[in-house]
Amino acid sequence: MRCLRCERWAFSHLCRDCRRALSPSLHRRKILGNIPVYAFYRYDEIEPLLLEKHGDTGYHLYRILSELSFAPYAKTLELDVPTALIGVDDHVRHGYAHTALLVRSMKHPRLRARYGVLRARSKMRYSGKDFAFRLRHPRRFELKDFPETQVILVDDILTTGLTLTQAAETLTGAGKEVLCCLVLASVDKEK
Numbered sequence: 146m147r148c149l150r151c152e153r154w155a156f157s158h159l160c161r162d163c164r165r166a167l168s169p170s171l172h173r174r175k176i177l178g179n180i181p182v183y184a185f186y187r188y189d190e191i192e193p194l195l196l197e198k199h200g201d202t203g204y205h206l207y208r209i210l211s212e213l214s215f216a217p218y219a220k221t222l223e224l225d226v227p228t229a230l231i232g233v234d235d236h237v238r239h240g241y242a243h244t245a246l247l248v249r250s251m252k253h254p255r256l257r258a259r260y261g262v263l264r265a266r267s268k269m270r271y272s273g274k275d276f277a278f279r280l281r282h283p284r285r286f287e288l289k290d291f292p293e294t295q296v297i298l299v300d301d302i303l304t305t306g307l308t309l310t311q312a313a314e315t316l317t318g319a320g321k322e323v324l325c326c327l328v329l330a331s332v333d334k335e336k
Contacts, residue, residue, distance in 0.1 A: 149193075149194070149202060150163040151163055157209070158202055159206070164213065167191065169186055169218075171184070172186075172187060172331050174303065174331060177310055180324075182303060182326040182331075183218075184331030185215070185329055187330065188330040195329070198243055200239075207329075208250070215299075215327065215329075216251060219256065227292075227295075229295065229321075230256045230258050230297050231298055232260070244301060247299050247301065248260070256297070257293055262290075263288055263316070266284075267283065284311050285311075286311060294321055295324055298323055298325075298326040298327070299327050300328050303330070303333070
């Protein structure tokens with residue numbers, strides 16, 4: 146097959162050289178005043194790959210990107226107690242749940258992947274919508290109980306920050322502590 150970035154022949158969807166070129170670097174923002182959000186890439190760095198999310202190669206590209214970013218990051222975490230790792234709205238669409246795929250790549254003895262515990266009741270599509278639209282149409286998250294009190298939230302793309310803010314508010318309202326949020330890419334520049 147051909148590499149989706151450089152079109153050279155490869156044994157995977159991305160060749161070895163293109164994988165090396167996709168070295169992540171953390172970009173930091175905050176939500177709710179004090180919850181750090183770490184993005185592994187700027188959106189414009191990997192936009193063509195992210196746009197494949199709903200296509201035939203989306204699963205494979207997200208798996209590769211998670212192996213390059215989320216998996217190594219999990220090894221650096223210093224956690225004292227079991228911590229829930231929750232993908233925001235991990236519904237299966239187009240054959241896979243992209244946030245669940247990111248969560249699954251993180252292996253750590255104190256991380257507990259919790260699937261299907263934070264789902265949006267709103268079925269509205271937010272991709273490409275502006276801030277005002279997102280404010281008028283909140284996600285209205287529904288939370289299922291889980292035993293851990295500490296949480297790391299996972300999403301794929303950070304644009305306005307409203308989705309993560311609403312998810313974090315839902316969790317803190319239920320007595321959970323959101324340690325941080327992890328996203329694959331951030332639309333805004335590092336802050």
